[in-house]
Amino acid sequence: MRNQYLLALLSAFLLWLGWPPVPYSSPILLIAFLPLLIAVENIIRNEEFKKKGKKIFLTAGLTAVVWNTASIYWVYNSISAVMPWYIAIFISLIPFLLGSLLMALSFRLYYQMRKKTAIGISLFGLMAFWISYEYLHQTWDLAFPWMTLGNGFANFHQLIQWYEVTGVYGGTIWIWLSNILVFLLYLNKKQINTLSKPRYIKITLALTLLLPSTYSIIRYLTFEEHLNPSQIVTVQPNIDPFGKFGSISSEDQLNTLMRLSKSVAKPNTEFFIWPETALSQRGDFDEEDFRNTSTFDSLINFLNDYKNGNVLTGIESYQLYNDQRTSTAREIAPNLYKDNFNAATLVDVSSKLQFYHKSKLVPGVEQMPFGSAINFLKPLFSAFGGTTGGYGKQDKPSVFYTQSGIGAAPVICYESIWGNYVAEYIQQGAQFIAIITNDGWWGNTSGKDQHLEYAKLRAIENRRWVARAANTGISGFINQRGDIIQQTQWWQPAALTQEINLSEELTIYTKNGDILAYIGIFTALLASLTFFKKSKTSNFIK
Numbered sequence: 391m392r393n394q395y396l397l398a399l400l401s402a403f404l405l406w407l408g409w410p411p412v413p414y415s416s417p418i419l420l421i422a423f424l425p426l427l428i429a430v431e432n433i434i435r436n437e438e439f440k441k442k443g444k445k446i447f448l449t450a451g452l453t454a455v456v457w458n459t460a461s462i463y464w465v466y467n468s469i470s471a472v473m474p475w476y477i478a479i480f481i482s483l484i485p486f487l488l489g490s491l492l493m494a495l496s497f498r499l500y501y502q503m504r505k506k507t508a509i510g511i512s513l514f515g516l517m518a519f520w521i522s523y524e525y526l527h528q529t530w531d532l533a534f535p536w537m538t539l540g541n542g543f544a545n546f547h548q549l550i551q552w553y554e555v556t557g558v559y560g561g562t563i564w565i566w567l568s569n570i571l572v573f574l575l576y577l578n579k580k581q582i583n584t585l586s587k588p589r590y591i592k593i594t595l596a597l598t599l600l601l602p603s604t605y606s607i608i609r610y611l612t613f614e615e616h617l618n619p620s621q622i623v624t625v626q627p628n629i630d631p632f633g634k635f636g637s638i639s640s641e642d643q644l645n646t647l648m649r650l651s652k653s654v655a656k657p658n659t660e661f662f663i664w665p666e667t668a669l670s671q672r673g674d675f676d677e678e679d680f681r682n683t684s685t686f687d688s689l690i691n692f693l694n695d696y697k698n699g700n701v702l703t704g705i706e707s708y709q710l711y712n713d714q715r716t717s718t719a720r721e722i723a724p725n726l727y728k729d730n731f732n733a734a735t736l737v738d739v740s741s742k743l744q745f746y747h748k749s750k751l752v753p754g755v756e757q758m759p760f761g762s763a764i765n766f767l768k769p770l771f772s773a774f775g776g777t778t779g780g781y782g783k784q785d786k787p788s789v790f791y792t793q794s795g796i797g798a799a800p801v802i803c804y805e806s807i808w809g810n811y812v813a814e815y816i817q818q819g820a821q822f823i824a825i826i827t828n829d830g831w832w833g834n835t836s837g838k839d840q841h842l843e844y845a846k847l848r849a850i851e852n853r854r855w856v857a858r859a860a861n862t863g864i865s866g867f868i869n870q871r872g873d874i875i876q877q878t879q880w881w882q883p884a885a886l887t888q889e890i891n892l893s894e895e896l897t898i899y900t901k902n903g904d905i906l907a908y909i910g911i912f913t914a915l916l917a918s919l920t921f922f923k924k925s926k927t928s929n930f931i932k
Contacts, residue, residue, distance in 0.1 A: 393429075393432070394429040394430075394432055394433060394445075394449050395429075395449065395452060397425040397426060397428055397429035397432075398425070398426055398429050398449045398450070398452045398453045399452065399453070399456060400425040401422055401423055401424070401425040401426035401429075401453045401457075402452070402453045402454075402456035402457040402460070403456075404418050404419075404421070404422035404425070405419065405422045405423075405453070405457040405461075406456075406457050406460045406461055408422055408542055409457075409461050409542050409545075410541070410542065410544045410545040410836075410839065410840045410843045410844075411545060411836050411839035411840055411843060412545060413545050413546075414545060414546045415545060415546070416542050416543045416544075416545050416546040416549070417546070417549075419539070419542045419543075419565045420564070420565055420568040420569065420572075420599065421568065421569060421572055422565075422569070423565075423566070423569040423573075424569055424572055424573055424576065426449070426450060426453050426497075427569065427570075427573045428573070428576065429449050430446050430449060430450065430497060430500075430501070431573075431577070431582070433445050433446055433449065434446070434501065434504060435582070442501065443498055443501050443502065446497055446498060446500075446501045447494050447495070447497065447498045448494075449497075450493065450494040450496075450497035450498070451490055451491070451493070451494035453493075454489070454490035454491075454493035454494055455486065455487065455490040457537075458485070458486055458487075458489055458490050458537060459486050461537065461836075461840075462485055462486070462536060462537065462837070463835070464832045464833070464835035464836060464837035465482050465485050465486070465837070466478055466479065466482045467831065467832045467833045467835060467837070468755075468831040468832045468837070469481050469482055469754070469755060471631065471632070471831040472755065472831070473755075481754040481755070484532060484534070484753060484754060485534045485536070488527075488532055488534070489527060489534060489537055492523040492526065492527060493520070493523060495519075495523065496516060496519040496520045496522075496523050497516065499515070499516075499519045499917075499918075500512055500513075500515060500516035500519060502921055503515045503516075503917055503918075503920050503921065506920040506921065506923040506924075507920045507923070509574075509577075509583060510574065511917075511920075513570045513573070513574075514570070514913075514917075515913075515914070515917035515920070516566075516570075517563065517566040517567070517570065517910070518910050518911075518913035518914035518917055519914050519917070520539075520562070520566060521559060521562060521563070521906070521907055521910030521911065521913075521914070522910060522911045522914040524538045524539070524559070524562060524907070525904070525907040525910070525911060528808060528810075531753060531757070531759040532753050532759050533750070533753065534753070535807055535808065536807055536840070538558050538559075538562065539558075539561060539562040539565050539566070540553075540557070540558025540559055540560060540561025540562045540564075540565075540847075541558055541561070541807070541844055541847065542561065542565070543561050543847075544840075544843035544844050544846055544847055545843055547846045547847070547850060547871075547872035547873075548606065548607060548610050549602070549603045549606050549607070550602075550606055550847075550850065551605075551606040551607075551609040551610050551613070551850060551871070551872075552602055552605060552606055552609070553847060553850045553851050553899065554850055554851060554852075554853060554897040554898065554899055555897070555898045555899055556899065556906055557809045557810070557813075557851055557899045557903070557904055557906070558809055558847060558851075559904055559906035559907050559910070560906060563906065563910075564598070564602060567598050568595065568598055568599060571591055571594055571595040571598060572595065574591055575588065575591055575592065575595065578591070610871055613870070613871050615869070615870050615891040615893070616891060616893065616895075617891060618821075618891050618892040618893065618894075619889045619890070619891060619892075620660050620661070620796060620821075620822070620889070620890055620891075620892050621656055621658050621659045621660055621661075621887065621888075621889050622659070622660065622661045622663065622822075622857050622867070622887065622888055622889075622890055623651055623654055623655055623659050623661065623662045623663065623885060623886070623887045624663040624857050624858060624859045624865050624866070624867065624885070624886050624888075625647055625650045625651050625662065625663065625664050625665070625668075625859055625865070625884075625885045626650075626665070626859065626860060626861065626862070626863060626865040626878050626882070626883060626884045626885070627643065627646045627647050627650060627664075627665065627668065627861060627883055628861070628862050628863070628881060628882055628883040628884070629643055629646065629861060629862075630830070630862075631828060631830040631831055631861065631862070640669075640670060640671040640672075640685070641684075643668070643670070644669070644685060644688055646883070647664050647668055647703075648688070648692050650883060650884070650885040651664075651692070651885060652692075652695075653885055654885045654886065654887040655695075655696065655699075655887065656887065657696065657697070658697075658698065659696050659698075659699055659887070660698045660699065660700060660792065660794070660796065661699075661700050661701075661702055661792075661796075661798065661824070661857070662699065662700070662701045662702070662703075663702050663703075663824050663826065663857050663858075663859040664701065664702070664703035664704065664826065664859055665703075665704055665826050665827060665828055665859045665860055665861040665865075666704035666732070666802055666803050666826045666827050666828040666861065667704045667705070667706050667732065667828055667861075668703045668704045668705070668826075668859075668861070669685060669703055669704065669705040669706070669735070670705070670706045671685070671706075674706040674707055674708050674730060675705060675706065675707045675708070676707070676708060676709075676710065677707045677708070677709055677733075677745055678709070678710070680707070680735075680743065681743065686737070689701055689737045690737070690739060693737070693738065693739050694739065698792070698793075698794060699738070699739075700736055700737065700738045700790075700792050701736070701737045701738075702734065702735075702736050702790060702798055702800060702824050702826070703734065703735060703737070703826070704732070704733070704734055704802065704826045704828075705733050705734065705735045705745075706730070706731070706732065706733070707730075707731050707733045707735070707745065708728050708729060708730045708731060709728075709729045709731070709782075710726060710727070710728055710729075711726075711727045711728075711729065712725050712726065712727070713725070713727065714727050715727065715729070716729055716782055718730075718757075718780060718781060718782040718783070719782065729782040730781055730782060731745075731747040731748065731781055731782050731783070732747075732748040732751070732756060732781050732802060732803075733745055733746060733747050733748065733802075734746045734748075734790075734800035734802055734826060736790040736792075736798070736800070738792060738793060740793055742793075744788075744790050744791075746784070746787070746788050746790065746800045746802075747781075747782060747783050747784040748781065748783060748802040748803070748804075748805065749783045749784055749785065749786070749787065749805065749811070750804050750805040750808055750811060751780065751781055751783055751804070752804055755780075756780050756781045757780040757781060757783070758780055786814065787799070787801075787811060787812075787814045787815045787818065788800075788818070789815055789818045789819055789820045791819075796821055796892060797818070797819040797820045797821045798820060798821070798822060798823075798824050799812065799815030799816065799820035799822070799823045799824060799854075800824055800826065801815070801823055801824065801825045801826070801848075802825075802826055802827070803825075803826070803827040803828065803829075806825045806827070806841070806844060806845055806848060807841075807844050809847065809848065809851050809899070809903075809904070810903045810904045812848045812851070812852065813851065813852060813899065813900045813903055816852045816854060816896065816900045817896070817900060817901075819894075820854070821854070821892035821893055821894060822854050822855045822856070822857060822890055822892055822893075823845075823848055823849070823852070823854050823855070823856045823857070824856075824857050824858075824859070825845055825848075825856060825857070825858045825859070826858075826859050826860075827841065827858070827859070827860045827861070828860065828861040828862070829841055829860050829861070829862060829863065829864075830861050830862035834880055834881065838860070838863060838864055838880065839864070842858065842860075842864045842866070842874070842877070845858055845868055846868055846872035846873075846874070847872070849868045849869065849870055849871070849872050850870075850871070850872045851897065851899045851900070852897055852899070852900050853870045853893055853895065853897050854870060854893055855867065855868065855869055855870060855890035855891060855892075855893075856868040857888070857890065860878075862880065862881050863878050863879060863880035863881055863882065864877050864878055864879075864880060865877065865878045865884065865886065866878060866886065867886065867888040867890065869890075869891075870891070870893065875888060876888055
């Protein structure tokens with residue numbers, strides 16, 4: 391059994407090695423599951439093993455836990471920055487272990503299917519179960535789609551220009567299809583499972599590897615953007631997140647943002663992009679009263695020098711209600727409820743003021759998972775100064791429009807890893823993507839680099855420029871091919887200016903979203919029907 395665990399660890403190492411931010415290593419993912427598949431096959435075929443389903447679950451779980459923890463170890467940094475270490479460890483177990491549990495469950499279901507049908511069909515069932523896990527893990531209250539397999543190609547975006555058609559689930563299918571075909575050829579070579587026509591498998595594997603990558607490289611080299619220029623400034627104030635709400639006054643923070651903006655601005659600058667929670671003060675900003683604040687006055691004075699200028703910035707805001715309008719609003723006085731938001735706002739010199747409330751909230755930090763289901767515990771949470779909901783949110787994205795009609799997608803931090811959610815902004819008319827974030831909580835870890843590289847996928851899927859403003863780094867600009875055109879250094883104050891091309895065209899992915907995920911779920915449901923077939927031991931050697 392020890393050999394099976396070593397094979398599982400080898401798969402974990404290959405998956406980690408092929409994962410961002412290691413540059414150009416993602417092709418390793420196309421064979422990374424091979425050792426694990428061999429380990430699982432050895433367990434299935436060993437007549438001495440008892441409780442094979444449990445052994446397969448633990449073996450796959452070992453791969454998943456090691457790979458996940460090695461790739462997203464930085465999660466603990468971000469949580470421990472705002473919570474005691476013992477609570478941070480507990481919450482960190484959600485992304486470390488929960489995703490791993492679902493990955494291992496996919497292999498357990500594969501074994502269940504394997505007992506009832508042939509190996510080839512079962513392997514495609516495994517792929518469908520895996521896709522179903524990935525979709526679940528991007529839709530429920532414990533969502534964390536950071537480790538969706540298709541994200542792995544962010545470090546080699548020249549190979550996945552076809553994400554404009556499929557999105558990241560196309561990458562998941564590519565990885566699994568390649569691993570399955572290599573595994574079948576391995577079994578045939580070892581004469582464990584003899585193929586009647588291995589040549590066809592070899593041809594299919596060659597086509598699987600060459601067709602998508604060849605098309606992608608050609609598409610990458612020949613892709614041309616339509617000229618529709620807009621001058622954008624993105625600002626990295628480099629304000630220590632630990633001092634942001636204490637040692638550094640809100641006035642000083644605002645002055646830093648305006649000073650950096652002016653250092654690179656041009657008379658025709660149309661957008662100044664500032665990071666997540668760039669506008670903050672003790673007590674936050676009342677959205678209804680924001681126009682009456684000195685902060686708003688300073689913004690208007692700043693914009694007077696830029697005829698078509700707009701400030702798109704993160705802001706900590708709230709709304710007041712005379713009733714409990716949302717599950718996240720908490721009573722602060724009789725018949726007075728307050729709803730806090732991690733928000734974005736667009737300010738221009740007109741009377742129009744637009745707000746967007748972050749929708750994809752971080753489980754355990756910004757929202758209580760399944761808060762509505764445990765709403766009956768609200769008195770208990772209130773007694774300890776909290777709520778069952780955390781931040782308020784809006785259900786759907788909304789686009790910021792300037793007076794000249796330019797549409798910008800205000801994507802706040804964590805939201806940028808949802809391809810389908812970002813695509814909804816584009817459907818509503820967004821002509822470029824503005825990602826505002828504060829990655830400083832993570833420290834100088836690979837988390838900030840992964841977050842930057844995932845933004846390249848959003849650019850390709852929707853063929854939109856990305857302007858990224860991160861408080862401490864990494865800020866920059868990404869073109870419609872996914873190339874990082876400019877980027878800042880970590881932990882250095884900076885401002886960048888770039889002429890980008892706005893776009894109004896919709897890609898196939900933008901129009902259809904994660905349709906491959908729905909097909910995968912449907913296939914998984916069909917595969918589950920085999921569980922009710924009568925077992926045939928001979929299927930293990932098919």
